[in-house]
Amino acid sequence: MAALIKRDPELDRIRWIDNVPFWGVHVAAAVGLALVGFSWLGVALCVGSYAIRMFGITGGYHRYFSHRAYKTSRAGQLVLALLGVIATQKGPLWWAAHHRNHHKYSDQPEDIHSPRQRGFWWSHMFWILVERHKRADLSKVKDLTRYPELVFIDRFEILFTVAYAVVLYLAAGPIGLVYGYFLSTVILWHGTFTINSLSHVWGKRRYQTTDDSRNNWVLAIITGGEGWHNNHHHYQRAARQGFFWWEIDTTYYVIKVAQALRLVWDVHDVPRHVRDGVEAPGRARLGESGDDEPAERLAA
Numbered sequence: 001m002a003a004l005i006k007r008d009p010e011l012d013r014i015r016w017i018d019n020v021p022f023w024g025v026h027v028a029a030a031v032g033l034a035l036v037g038f039s040w041l042g043v044a045l046c047v048g049s050y051a052i053r054m055f056g057i058t059g060g061y062h063r064y065f066s067h068r069a070y071k072t073s074r075a076g077q078l079v080l081a082l083l084g085v086i087a088t089q090k091g092p093l094w095w096a097a098h099h100r101n102h103h104k105y106s107d108q109p110e111d112i113h114s115p116r117q118r119g120f121w122w123s124h125m126f127w128i129l130v131e132r133h134k135r136a137d138l139s140k141v142k143d144l145t146r147y148p149e150l151v152f153i154d155r156f157e158i159l160f161t162v163a164y165a166v167v168l169y170l171a172a173g174p175i176g177l178v179y180g181y182f183l184s185t186v187i188l189w190h191g192t193f194t195i196n197s198l199s200h201v202w203g204k205r206r207y208q209t210t211d212d213s214r215n216n217w218v219l220a221i222i223t224g225g226e227g228w229h230n231n232h233h234h235y236q237r238a239a240r241q242g243f244f245w246w247e248i249d250t251t252y253y254v255i256k257v258a259q260a261l262r263l264v265w266d267v268h269d270v271p272r273h274v275r276d277g278v279e280a281p282g283r284a285r286l287g288e289s290g291d292d293e294p295a296e297r298l299a300a
């Protein structure tokens with residue numbers, strides 16, 4: 001077990017200078033919109049850029065890198081890392097390492113972003129902005145650090161995101177930059193962050209997991225299916241988070257199409273007895289293995 005996280009004014013200090021780009025993207029979106037005005041092309045670029053990168057986070061960083069819920073080729077893995085890194089949420093190793101910690105200690109004192117432990121805004125975004133979480137504990141992602149291309153992307157993540165913004169500018173000028181990057185990124189950030197904040201306080205609990213995770217269809221729509229967060233905490237190994245046909249999960253639909261095209265395989269479904277049961281096998285899998293890597297990976 002990791003030691004209980006002790007509050008520390010230095011480690012929990014918000015790094016205002018380091019985080020100027022974070023606030024700067026918000027300001028650039030607002031000022032940029034005022035300067036370029038309304039544009040339907042801009043709206044289309046904003047939505048398209050959001051959808052592609054949200055999949056990079058949900059289908060890539062979350063379901064593939066953090067949970068290994070399906071398999072793909074090394075080239076496929078690289079594409080997922082690139083789609084994720086342009087979402088400007090740091091690199092795949094940083095993201096997966098912190099996320100595995102969240103599942104291991106969900107809503108316990110060791111959880112790095114729990115609204116129960118440290119309040120809503122901490123879980124929503126302040127945890128990202130403090131000294132303590134600047135770097136990831138790479139011992140939690142040993143299954144990923146053996147790929148040099150992933151280590152490279154993780155280390156130089158800012159270059160990829162800047163390149164993405166430049167491409168949007170070259171393709172569509174100021175409209176491309178303001179709508180396709182700045183505005184889209186702000187919405188994408190806060191859309192993603194709701195899964196750490198709102199998904200632990202707002203919605204229904206189908207399963208009596210040991211955390212406060214909830215299912216919420218509104219959050220599921222804006223996050224490509226991640227709003228079925230109580231389902232996910234109940235059984236984190238599944239590539240699907242909507243466990244029933246009426247639980248819309250667009251990330252899962254994309255994965256299924258990729259599977260039909262043989263781009264991905266071994267797509268892990270939720271077993272019927274788990275779906276219809278009340279115990280939470282997902283959390284036990286990580287906790288009992290004595291390691292933070294997904295159990296199936298360790299056995300390989």
Ligand SMILES: [Zn+2]
Pocket residue numbers: 102106195196200213229233
């Ligand atoms: Zn959670």
Ligand SMILES: [Zn+2]
Pocket residue numbers: 062066067099103232236
């Ligand atoms: Zn997860």
